[in-house]
Amino acid sequence: MEPQPTAVQAPIHLRIADDLRMQIERGQLAPGASLPTLSDICERYACSMNSARSAVSLLKAQGLITSGRGKAPVVRIAPGKVVRSSERHQVEKDLARRPEGERSAIGEAETNFSMSIADQVFTSTYTTIEADAQLAEVFGISVNAAVLQRRYVSKNSGTGHLLSFSTSYMPVSLISANPDLLDETKEPWPGGTMHQLSTVGVEIMSIVDQVTGRMPTTVEAQQWALPDGVPLLICRRISRDADNRTVEVSDAEYPADRTELRFVTPLKSWRKKQGAKP
Numbered sequence: 001m002e003p004q005p006t007a008v009q010a011p012i013h014l015r016i017a018d019d020l021r022m023q024i025e026r027g028q029l030a031p032g033a034s035l036p037t038l039s040d041i042c043e044r045y046a047c048s049m050n051s052a053r054s055a056v057s058l059l060k061a062q063g064l065i066t067s068g069r070g071k072a073p074v075v076r077i078a079p080g081k082v083v084r085s086s087e088r089h090q091v092e093k094d095l096a097r098r099p100e101g102e103r104s105a106i107g108e109a110e111t112n113f114s115m116s117i118a119d120q121v122f123t124s125t126y127t128t129i130e131a132d133a134q135l136a137e138v139f140g141i142s143v144n145a146a147v148l149q150r151r152y153v154s155k156n157s158g159t160g161h162l163l164s165f166s167t168s169y170m171p172v173s174l175i176s177a178n179p180d181l182l183d184e185t186k187e188p189w190p191g192g193t194m195h196q197l198s199t200v201g202v203e204i205m206s207i208v209d210q211v212t213g214r215m216p217t218t219v220e221a222q223q224w225a226l227p228d229g230v231p232l233l234i235c236r237r238i239s240r241d242a243d244n245r246t247v248e249v250s251d252a253e254y255p256a257d258r259t260e261l262r263f264v265t266p267l268k269s270w271r272k273k274q275g276a277k278p
Contacts, residue, residue, distance in 0.1 A: 017056075084262065130146065148169070162225075231256045
């Protein structure tokens with residue numbers, strides 16, 4: 001008999017969790033449906049109560065079920081998704097040239113959440129800080145140079161949970177010609193950052209989005225109403241002018257379970273333009 005590896009048997013709690021997970025993925029356990037009770041799991045899989053609890057804990061860690069104190073676990077109902085597309089950068093730039101009435105009527109609340117900013121609790125906090133080594137390198141300024149830090153927070157007025165959170169940085173020397181740009185009471189600014197920078201003669205010509213991810217802290221999970229196992233997407237947006245000078249850096253957090261990041265990349269055709277010489 002040829003030597004054979006010993007078959008590895010998965011722990012019982014993992015086999016139970018896998019079975020229930022596949023039932024959820026097939027739709028046999030629909031969103032909002034109750035999970036079998038711990039007693040039912042013990043009877044069905046001939047396992048101990050500890051194994052049943054471990055299986056349920058694993059499903060919760062995977063973000064497949066939700067439960068609370070005194071509440072039976074249920075299959076998680078997926079929240080509505082917010083699509084954040086790179087196409088919005090051109091939309092925002094075009095909007096910055098429109099009359100103030102039009103700029104005031106359209107913002108992130110309307111485009112991303114399909115709700116008025118009046119339905120949100122919106123706060124903005126401006127603080128002048130000294131550039132650390134990282135910001136100095138990004139902006140090409142000296143360490144300790146003055147940088148305007150802007151923190152934007154939007155919450156659902158009904159639940160109090162976060163809808164958006166971002167922190168923006170701009171060199172004070174770039175925007176000091178317009179004192180209004182250093183005044184947080186002017187927020188929300190009609191037309192946003194694109195229009196703000198246009199008032200000091202700066203036109204954004206390119207935007208780089210850098211996306212990473214990490215698990216939330218317990219505080220962040222509470223603020224975003226995140227179930228176990230759901231990470232945060234961290235998006236750094238770098239805005240540059242025609243001279244390829246970085247004029248703004250913005251760091252935003254997005255819950256991975258309700259966010260679709262869509263990057264649209266126009267590509268030039270291989271076909272020669274009509275009338276072009278071969």
